Each structure stands twice: as C-alpha cells, then as structure tokens.
Amino acid sequence: AQTVTQSQPEMSVQEAETVTLSCTYDTSENNYYLFWYKQPPSRQMILVIRQEAYKQQNATENRFSVNFQKAAKSFSLKISDSQLGDTAMYFCAFIPGAGSYQLTFGKGTKLSVIP
C-alpha cells in the first residue's frame, strides 16, 4: 500500500517571499505520478502541479515548482513570490502508473500568506 506523508501541518510565509512544502511517500512501484492540490476556503480541490516519476526534470507551473527526489521518495512544492491568494490547504497526492484510478492523499499543509 502506498502512503503519503506531509510533516508540516501548518506554515506561514510573508507576501512576496518563497516557501517550500514537504511531502514524502512510500511505494514499491517504479512508475507513478505525484500531484499537489490546492484547497482554498471555497473548498474546491484544484490541481497545482503534476510530476511523472519517469521524468527526471522537475515540473514547473509559473510560480510553482517541485523538487522531485525519486531515490529519497521526496516531492516538495516551492511557491515563489507568494501571494495572498495562495493561502489554502495544500495536499500532496500519489497514484501508481499501472492503470490505477485511486489517488492517495497526504493529510495536508495549511499555508497562510501574511501581508
């Protein structure tokens, strides 16, 4: 069974600064996919960024980037130039690549951007 661990229940960052959210996972799969989802107060889960395990290059989406360390089973999210709208819960998630449809989520990190 796969597990996803987010060790930081809460974090805060000053507006315009950079923050990194941590995520580790455990799996015996060789090919899989990792995700970061954002859940603002509106509750809707929004995909922030996606990484395929067989790709060595770290994914980036505008101000969001990941540091994917496959050997260490680590998948951290870096948010640059933090904005007030980044305040939300952030969930790390995992799915095996072998035809699975079931996402395994971490417990989340509550990020507060301080003006």
Place this chain on the structure above:
Amino acid sequence: DAGVIQSPRHEVTEMGQEVTLRCKPISGHNSLFWYRQTMMRGLELLIYFNNNVPIDDSGMPEDRFSAKMPNASFSTLKIQPSEPRDSAVYFCASSLSIRPTTNEKLFFGSGTQLSVL
C-alpha cells in the same frame, strides 16, 4: 462548462435521517468519483464509476452508504440512516478518462459539508 456541480453545499440533519448528496459531472466526462474528507482520515475514495457503472465501491464504509449513477449527467450518494460519525465534506470529481490523473485532469466539485447531529 460550469464544472462539477454538487448540491447541497451544506446539509445539517439529525441522526437516523436519510441524506442524499447530488453531483452533476462535467459534460462528456465518463469517470466519476466520490471522496470523503475528514480531519482524522483526510481524503478517502468512496466509489468510482466509469460509463455510469460502479467499478470499485470498496471504499464505501458500510451498508448505510449507497451510490448511483442513473445517467452520464447525474450521480447520488445516499446515507441511510445517517450517524454523527458520517459528518464530513463529501466531494464529487469527474474526468475524461479511466486514468484521469495521468493523462487527463481530475476536476472536483466544491463539496457538500454534511453535519449529522
């Protein structure tokens, strides 16, 4: 498209009552998921439909829970009778493909906050 639409947004009921949560997936999506979110357990998959057919309901907690998808544009999750431990946020999500999170994005609704007193 309006996205995945869930109703009601909030539901407060008394223990023992029947509760029905509703979901309208994005038009053209053939995969639909129901998730439950609690503080203790996080997000858990309850049931997965593909082309209106339940494929995996192993996450449904017990017989009090049932889900249906009578057509491609509508799904329900029913709890009967409801209990206080069912209090949670229930999400519906849809996607174009059977492996939604690899080739296609998974779109979530805004969830239903259920409180069972």
